[in-house]
Each structure stands twice: as C-alpha cells, then as structure tokens.
Amino acid sequence: MEEREFHFTVTPLDLGATLKCGQAFRWNEEEDGTFTGVVSKAVVNAAQVGETLCIRISTKMCTPSDVVLTEDFWKNYFAVDVDYDGLHSLYRRNKNLGKCVDYAPGIRVLRQDFYETLISFIISQNNNITRIGSIIKKLSSLYGEEVGESKCGEKLYSFPEASVLSKLSVEDLAPLRAGYRTPSIIGGAKLVSSVFFEEAKLMEMSLQDARELLMEAKGVGPKIADCVLLFGLGRFDAFPVDVWMRRAMSTLFPDGLPKYVLPSAGIAQQYIFHYMRNANG
DNA sequence: AGCCAGGACAAGT
DNA sequence: ACTTGTCATGGC
Numbered sequence: 248m249e250e251r252e253f254h255f256t257v258t259p260l261d262l263g264a265t266l267k268c269g270q271a272f273r274w275n276e277e278e279d280g281t282f283t284g285v286v287s288k289a290v291v292n293a294a295q296v297g298e299t300l301c302i303r304i305s306t307k308m309c310t311p312s313d314v315v316l317t318e319d320f321w322k323n324y325f326a327v328d329v330d331y332d333g334l335h336s337l338y339r340r341n342k343n344l345g346k347c348v349d350y351a352p353g354i355r356v357l358r359q360d361f362y363e364t365l366i367s368f369i370i371s372q373n374n375n376i377t378r379i380g381s382i383i384k385k386l387s388s389l390y391g392e393e394v395g396e397s398k399c400g401e402k403l404y405s406f407p408e409a410s411v412l413s414k415l416s417v418e419d420l421a422p423l424r425a426g427y428r429t430p431s432i433i434g435g436a437k438l439v440s441s442v443f444f445e446e447a448k449l450m451e452m453s454l455q456d457a458r459e460l461l462m463e464a465k466g467v468g469p470k471i472a473d474c475v476l477l478f479g480l481g482r483f484d485a486f487p488v489d490v491w492m493r494r495a496m497s498t499l500f501p502d503g504l505p506k507y508v509l510p511s512a513g514i515a516q517q518y519i520f521h522y523m524r525n526a527n528g
Numbered sequence: 529a530g531c532c533a534g535g536a537c538a539a540g541t
Numbered sequence: 542a543c544t545t546g547t548c549a550t551g552g553c
Contacts (some may be wrong), residue, residue, distance in 0.1 A: 269534055368534075375533040378551060426549025431536090468536045489534040520534075 248307050253318050255300045255327050259335075261353025262295035265325075268354055268521050270478045272367055272380040273406070275397065283397045285387070286324070287315040287360070288405045290395035300325060308394050308405065326355050326481075334511055343499040344508065344515060347522040354521060356483065356514050361446050362439045363406045364479025365461075368471045369431045382423050386432075389422060390415070412436035431466025438464045449476070454484055477513035486512040491523045 266274040266282050274284035274293070281294040288308035294301045302321050306313075314320045322328060335352055339345035366386075371379050383406070390407035397403060413436035417429045425432065438444055449457045454476070461472040469488075476485035486504075488496070496503070499519070508515050 371533090372535045373533060373548080374535085374550080375552065377553095378533080381551095424550060426551095427536095427547095428549080462536095466536065470535060474534070487534070490532090491534070524534090 248305065249309055249311055249313075249316060250306075251302075251304045251316050253302045253304075253321055255302075255322065255325065256298055257300045257325060257327055257355075258298050259331060259353045260295060260298065260300060260355065261351055262293060262300065264351045264354045264521065265357065266293070268351075268517060269376050269524075270517065271357055271359060272376070272383050273363075277398045279398070281398075283403075285394055285403050285405055287313070288392065288394050289313075289315045290397075290403055292398070305395055308392060323358050326358060329355070329514075331355065334514060337507060337511075338515055338518070340507070341505050344505070344519070347499070347515075347518040350522045350526050351518065354517050356481075356517055357478065358481045359478050360406075361449075361475070361479040362409050362436075365435050365439065365464075365467075365475045366406075366412070366432055368474040368478075369435050369464075369466050370425060370428055371474070372428055372431075372466060372471065374428075382425050385423050386420070409436045409440040413440045428466060431464070434465045435467070446480075449480055450482075454482065457482070458485075473513070477516075483511045483513045484509065486516055489520075491520055492516065495519045495523045 262282065263276070273286070274282045276282055281292055283290065283292050285291070289304045289306035292303045304316060309316060335348050338348045367379065367383055370382050387404040387406050390411055391404035393402055394405045395403050413433065415433055417433070420429045420432060423429065449460065452460070457476055458469060458472045461467050461475055462469065473485040473487035476482040477487060504512060504515065
C-alpha cells in the first residue's frame with residue numbers, strides 16, 4: 248500500500264466544475280465536497296481549499312516508482328503549468344467569449360490518459376454524460392482490477408487494459424448496455440494495442456493528420472477525434488464541436504472564433520460548452 | 529409518452 | 542460537398 252499527498256497553488260481553479268464539465272467521467276463527488284477518482288491504478292482524492300489543490304493518492308496496485316505517485320504527474324494532469332490568467336485576458340478581447348469565460352473561469356482542461364479517453368468518448372457518441380459515466384463504471388468493474396474504495400466504501404476499479412479489452416467479444420460487453428457503440432469500443436482497444444500504433448506519433452503530426460488517423464477507427468468521427476486529441480493528448484488546438492457547440496457557434500460566434508483563440512481553441516471550447524449547458528439563456 | 533443526449537455513418541440529393 | 546434517416550439505450 249503506497250500513499251502520497253501533494254499540494255499545489257492553482258489559480259484560477261474550480262475543481263468541481265473542472266471534474267464535472269464532461270471532459271472526465273471517473274471522478275465522483277463525496278459527501279464532504281471532495282472528489283474521488285481512479286487514475287491509472289490508483290485511487291485519488293482531490294480537494295480544493297481556496298487556491299490550494301490537495302491530492303491524496305492511495306494504491307495497492309502500483310510499484311513505489313509508478314509515475315502516478317509523482318508530483319510531476321499531477322502537475323501535468325491538472326495543467327498547473329498552463330497560464331490560464333493569460334488565456335483569459337486574451338479571450339476577453341471578444342465580448343461573447345469573455346462572457347463564457349467569466350461564467351466559470353476556474354475550469355481547466357485536464358491532461359488525461361489517451362487510451363482511456365479514446366474509449367470513453369467512443370462511448371459518448373449520441374449519449375448523455377450521466378450514462379457515459381455509468382457505462383464506464385460498469386466496464387471497469389467487469390474487466391478492470393479492484394484498486395481500492397471510495398470514502399463511502401464503494402469498491403473502485405481501474406480502467407481495463409487495452410490488451411484485455413481488445414480480446415473481448417460484443418457478448419462479453421453486453422452487460423454494459425452500450426448499444427451500437429459496443430463494437431467500436433473493442434475496435435478502439437484493438438487500435439491502441441496494435442503493434443503498429445504509436446501514441447507519440449500523434450503528438451508530432453499536424454492536427455488534421457492526427458484527426459484523420461483517429462477517424463480510421465470505427466465509431467470515431469471528427470467530434471470524438473477532437474475530444475481525444477484535446478482531453479487525451481493535450482492538443483489544446485483541437486476544437487470539438489457537438490450539438491451544444493453548434494448552437495453556440497450560430498448564436499454567439501456567427502463569424503467563427505477570433506484567430507488569436509485558435510491555438511488554444513479547445514480550452515476556449517470548454518468555457519463555451521459549459522456556458523451553453525448551464526447558463527440559462 | 530416523448531424528447532434528448534459531448535455522433536457516426538450510409539444513402540440520398 | 543451538404544442534408545437526412547437510422548442506430549441502442551436510458552435519463553429526464
């Protein structure tokens with residue numbers, strides 16, 4: 248059993264909005280207002296006290312040298328290195344984008360695991376956020392490893408390895424009730440576990456080339472490809488457009504986003520998405 | 529009961 | 542190159 252604790256000063260930060268805004272599906276709010284999630288093979292509790300982010304990791308499945316136990320891993324996960332104040336002042340040069348940012352400026356784009364993000368967003372297709380989370384939880388409890396428990400004693404399971412998921416059949420995944428997405432879940436795992444697949448290459452490729460490579464997978468179109476590049480590879484220039492974003496673009500940005508936003512369009516996208524879903528109007 | 533959901537895809541214009 | 546119907550499932 249390994250345990251670690253890290254503290255970061257993070258500004259601005261709204262931990263709750265960051266974890267619940269639809270980019271991650273593995274964090275659940277505890278009764279005390281903190282969040283418990285499974286990352287890699289560790290159980291993690293995250294708490295915000297003012298501008299301080301407190302991370303507690305406990306695991307029985309990791310070696311002491313596992314990266315999930317290092318401070319750098321969590322700095323990267325919560326994008327502590329990104330200058331959000333600078334991005335916000337840039338975004339506020341546009342009136343409507345400024346309105347979206349100021350609605351929830353503490354939202355940060357997480358840097359999550361590529362493979363888990365790919366499968367999660369394959370599941371997201373024409374689905375609602377609540378059910379995406381419950382399908383992922385079911386998938387993990389069936390084919391992941393038990394890694395610990397939440398504060399209320401619920402057993403928690405790691406996300407299944409690609410090598411495991413890729414060898415399953417649609418019948419094996421029937422309990423997920425994932426409908427027509429099931430073959431694509433297996434297909435995504437097969438893509439990642441293929442000997443020809445190199446995640447690092449996706450970082451070096453142009454955005455368009457990376458999208459097209461991901462879209463070769465069944466069940467991965469332009470929107471899911473952009474989500475994977477943004478949330479699972481830290482490509483902040485990827486700009487996922489779903490039904491909410493389509494509405495936002497026609498009402499708030501009929502002429503498109505300002506050019507100076509494009510290099511970080513994915514981060515801006517999170518503010519717009521959250522604003523459209525939660526601000527009544 | 530009926531509409532919608534962080535869409536993709538094939539088939540039809 | 543754009544538009545439309547369809548897909549499986551459950552939350553609301």
